[in-house]
Amino acid sequence: MADEQTANGKPPDPMEPFREMRDTYLDAWAKAMVETVNTDAYAKTTGTVLDTYLSASSPFREAVEKAMLRVLEQLSMPSRADFISLADRVTNIEMRLDDMDAKLDRIVDVLTRPVTARRRPSAGTAAPKNQQKQKIKGAK
């Protein structure tokens, strides 16, 4: 058994030379591929493939979208555009709420803490005079 042990005590792995060969091959292939994808020819090819796909799929995509829109209208169901419009309005409301939250935070800060204690830059050092007087900024 001792004869079968390698210098570091592990039994020899008959697959190890093949793994090393595989890794050497993959390293060389990896380097070649990195160089290949960094060429203008590769960029041109992928660009053309993507462009062709977009051109070819466009009529189908538009047809499906129109058909879906008609179906949703027939069923009195909201379309994607309706949801997008609604989402815009909700985000707008969220922003107004955030503005109000900022104002409330400012009011609470003014009411609850003495001026000198408001938002010091650090616990250990006194805030500079201009910072003590600095108004707490709103969102924008």
Place this chain on the structure above:
Amino acid sequence: MADAAVIGDPFTDLVGKLTAFNKAVTTKTSIAQTPKELVWALNKAKLYRYIPVVPKEQRHPVPLLMVFALMNRPYILDLRPGHSFVEFMVKSGYDLYLLDWGAPGPEDKNLKFDDYTLEYMPRAIRKLKVISGVEEFSMLGWCIGAILSTIYAALRPDDGLRNLILLTAPLDFSNKETITFAKWTDERYFDVDKVLQAFGNMPGEMIDYGARALKPVENYIVNYLKLWDNIENPHVIEAWQAMNTWVTDNIPLAGGVFRQLIVDLYRNDRLMRGELMIRGERVDLKRLRANLLTVIAEGDHITPPCQSKAILSKVSSKDKELFSVPGGHIGIMAGSGANKRTWPKIDDWLGRRSE
């Protein structure tokens, strides 16, 4: 019978390995487990505060805001217990916040850098200041998060930003020969408007393909061979699964931002040339005065080091440093050596500037 058993063993072994391999590549692991609370939200964006584990008097008084890229999930910063930058920083005494952009829907296809830097970030930062009770803060931006952080820092230099850490920041697009993405998105080959007309937002799968195709053999073959070779090592499997969970969790990039990224940055390098306009304001990097640490990954194929160096000569910061780490775009922060090299460096640099 004995012969049959001997012949059968390799097959049993193979079946066992295949089963383990199959399980490893299809299982999603638990990630982002450091406790946190939601403190602010707007549209898909959320601001989280990690629950401090260090007593307040021992914590650094200046809070740290992490801004991650727009097209990946930010939990790469908190991948798994014992191997999490977030966990490390919380234990090091930082009041830590994470701005999670979320996944944009079709309704967000017009969002631009303008919206993220001048609408979302100021609001999240205001809330951070209210909660932490201080006027100054530090910011850490990674990848596109570093672009957002840089734009914000240049546009709002008086907003209390004391320290800025940029990780693998793609800011300089002048060296097009080195930047593979710049070649792929060259206007001769890539019609950005046609893509966005078809998809609205840039699909996460296409972004993922782009990132993987930079090193196709490593990402599509070697990655899986490494797992196969170590299929009996539970530690390797655990790490591989966590990373695979993150890598395959793709989110789209808002169409407006993608267009700006390609046209304004990759093609025209407008940020470095001082020509980038955000809501009518020119982004002048000279206005950036915060202490600056730029971390670059020496083996980064996504953001080659040359993209992150020029910022140092453009800003007005008196305290600025370049830190170069061996490794790749993600590996420097989430790789096995990150907790020995990158994290301690960030802690050391930031800690001395957060008192």
